[in-house]
Amino acid sequence: MKKKIDFIFGMLFAVANIVFIALFLTNDAFFNWAFERHHNVLSWYIRPLFIIPIVIFAFKKSFTGIFASIFALFTSMFWFPVPAANNPQVLEFLAFEMEYLKGEWTAPKILMSLAVPLFFFMLLTAAWKRNWKWLLGVIIGAAVLKFIWSIAFSGEAGMSILKPALLGLIVCIGGLGYYFMKHKRTDKN
16 A cells, blocks of 8 residues: 555544544543443453554554554454453453443542553554564563553452453463564575
8 A cells, every 4th residue: 555545544534533432531431332342351352462463553553553453453352242241350340341441530539541542652662663672571561560450440340351461471471483584584585
């Protein structure tokens, strides 16, 4: 894809991300519909996997790939049907997340929430600059901080994200490691 077209489509997906987030946070019917589906833990397992294409597209410097992958990551929370039954810890953790997102936005909460765009900035910058150590640190750091945040603010219910977070971390590191080793061999040939 030519750079100009890639940039235009990338910015369209960037705007789609902003529109999605605004709709999600301001439309209660959509918010509740999405969270009903987010109770399906399959969405918890799939979301971290989008780090792989985000990093690969940043490595390739494709704005369309980056922002389309981020859009897929955000929307994947409602790709699966409402589960028939739920783990009580999952219900408690998601109740906490819903309250966090819909509750009062104080200065400390806004500062803490800025960690999400900061994560994407650091992830994309590390991949764009091909700084593998920084990239690995960002991915591991984000998983650890998400887990700490979940436990610190939702207590025992935060343990419900441990398995998806660890599996996602392992798959991301393994998948990206495989991709970069393969890419390094291709570059040498």
